[in-house]
Amino acid sequence: MSALVSDIGTGTAAAAANLVKVYGKGDTAVRALDGVSVAFQAGRFTAIMGPSGSGKSTLMHCLAGLDNVDDGTVHIGGTEITSLGDKELTKLRRDRVGFVFQAFNLLPTLSAEQNVLLGLELAGRKPDREWFDTIVDVLGLRDRLKHKPSELSGGQQQRVACARALVARPDVVFADEPTGNLDSRSGAEVLDFLRMSVRKLNQTVIMVTHDPVAASYADRVVLLADGRLAGEIQEPTADSVLSALKHLGA
Numbered sequence: 001m002s003a004l005v006s007d008i009g010t011g012t013a014a015a016a017a018n019l020v021k022v023y024g025k026g027d028t029a030v031r032a033l034d035g036v037s038v039a040f041q042a043g044r045f046t047a048i049m050g051p052s053g054s055g056k057s058t059l060m061h062c063l064a065g066l067d068n069v070d071d072g073t074v075h076i077g078g079t080e081i082t083s084l085g086d087k088e089l090t091k092l093r094r095d096r097v098g099f100v101f102q103a104f105n106l107l108p109t110l111s112a113e114q115n116v117l118l119g120l121e122l123a124g125r126k127p128d129r130e131w132f133d134t135i136v137d138v139l140g141l142r143d144r145l146k147h148k149p150s151e152l153s154g155g156q157q158q159r160v161a162c163a164r165a166l167v168a169r170p171d172v173v174f175a176d177e178p179t180g181n182l183d184s185r186s187g188a189e190v191l192d193f194l195r196m197s198v199r200k201l202n203q204t205v206i207m208v209t210h211d212p213v214a215a216s217y218a219d220r221v222v223l224l225a226d227g228r229l230a231g232e233i234q235e236p237t238a239d240s241v242l243s244a245l246k247h248l249g250a
Ligand SMILES: Nc1ncnc2c1ncn2[C@@H]1O[C@H](COP(=O)(O)OP(=O)(O)OP(=O)(O)O)[C@@H](O)[C@H]1O
Pocket: 023, 024, 030, 031, 032, 050, 051, 052, 053, 054, 055, 056, 057, 058, 059
């Protein structure tokens, strides 16, 4: 067992150890992840960055249990998810992981409130009303709860998606290019919220982004290149991220 894995305790929300992911076989095989070991502390906002094709989405999908791995382990909280069966993995994703996608992925026929609460309902869990109210107020969604997604702006829809991701108080929220479809002002609001959910609500966020400005909202940037860890930046600024990416040839 590697040092990383044995270090997993209350302070680590998610971790990968010696992660290998290969797409395809033989001559056309691509080693999308080539021995990645990285830990994500609870209560921190981390951005994953790197050149196109460096393995960012693959790492996020493997960390979130959306994709299987060829070697190595992934832990969410204290649970090694790489050894779970499909049923247990589905339950873990439902109960302990939140997702925010670039395309919002809200159900068009449901109101904002119904979209936020759907996951809990499907799991047969009662919402914690106080927590729900806190999230809704922090996100400024109170007067939009009865609206359908088509009656909301892109920024509002993404805020609903953030509320949906957080309502079950997951161990980790994974955000995949959450501002990719938003104008810069709506994007800044969503990033502000993600940062606030970490600082004030003690949540853990791991975000994949191409945007150095978006990454500057994080506490830490993890850099990938060619499926390997290529460095990290604490307390990043848009400039420090940009120059690190240039260094990697992005
Ligand atoms: N389903 C797949 N089948 C085959 N190859 C894949 C598949 N998914 C990803 N790859 C390859 O794995 C490598 C890593 O891809 P990945 O999407 O993780 O990179 P990324 O850093 O997220 O890229 P981008 O910034 O362009 O979204 C790339 O070479 C990609 O072509």
